[in-house]
Amino acid sequence: MVSDKIKQIIRDVPDFPKPGIIFKDITPILKNPELCNEIAEALAEQLIDVEIDVVAGIESRGFLFGLALAQQLNVPFVPIRKAGKLPYKTIQQSYDLEYGSATLEVHEDAFDVGQKVLIHDDLLATGGTVVAASALVQKLGAEVAGYSFLINLAFLNGKQRLKAYSDKLFSLADY
Numbered sequence: 633m634v635s636d637k638i639k640q641i642i643r644d645v646p647d648f649p650k651p652g653i654i655f656k657d658i659t660p661i662l663k664n665p666e667l668c669n670e671i672a673e674a675l676a677e678q679l680i681d682v683e684i685d686v687v688a689g690i691e692s693r694g695f696l697f698g699l700a701l702a703q704q705l706n707v708p709f710v711p712i713r714k715a716g717k718l719p720y721k722t723i724q725q726s727y728d729l730e731y732g733s734a735t736l737e738v739h740e741d742a743f744d745v746g747q748k749v750l751i752h753d754d755l756l757a758t759g760g761t762v763v764a765a766s767a768l769v770q771k772l773g774a775e776v777a778g779y780s781f782l783i784n785l786a787f788l789n790g791k792q793r794l795k796a797y798s799d800k801l802f803s804l805a806d807y
């Protein structure tokens with residue numbers, strides 16, 4: 633199964649980027665094109681019953697499979713980026729994550745009012761990052777259609793924080 637393959641190939645790096653964090657390193661996945669294809673297909677398969685107009689991926693690891701997922705679903709892709717990277721007019725949202733804090737931005741014309749936006753990232757930890765992304769989606773008058781991750785660190789209970797936006801949460805490998 634794809635979840636077993638992901639768990640086998642991921643590298644745990646203790647104390648990165650801070651003492652006490654066990655970092656889930658997905659770079660070994662990227663060296664395996666067959667598994668990358670399988671993951672993109674499995675992400676799309678999980679979403680078969682979800683109405684989705686756009687996939688939004690979060691910089692940077694959310695870009696890796698976000699575009700592949702959008703192509704599988706045949707819908708547009710929107711990059712949600714860290715502050716200062718997007719060239720046109722943006723809106724911003726600051727947040728805390730498992731090991732720090734940051735600001736996310738999206739172009740102000742990224743979504744149309746009422747569009748159903750699937751938020752994709754590689755990993756759900758505390759949920760701070762995707763909550764900020766959800767706030768950006770809502771600020772532009774669009775709706776969060778659901779969330780898609782390769783990995784859910786379920787012991788950190790990020791899911792609880794997402795319920796205010798959508799209870800549709802999909803992941804391929806849970807810890």
Ligand SMILES: O=P(O)(O)OC[C@H]1O[C@H](OP(=O)(O)OP(=O)(O)O)[C@H](O)[C@@H]1O
Pocket residue numbers: 690691692693694728729730731734753754755756757758759760761762790
């Ligand atoms: O659920 P949270 O506690 O918010 O943490 C999850 C976020 O942390 C990581 O990103 P990071 O900010 O390290 O950036 P990167 O993708 O550029 O490595 C990961 O890719 C998620 O976006």
Ligand SMILES: Nc1ncnc2[nH]cnc12
Pocket residue numbers: 653654655656657729730731755757758
């Ligand atoms: N433990 C972790 N491993 C990889 N990325 C993360 N983002 C937040 N927590 C993480």
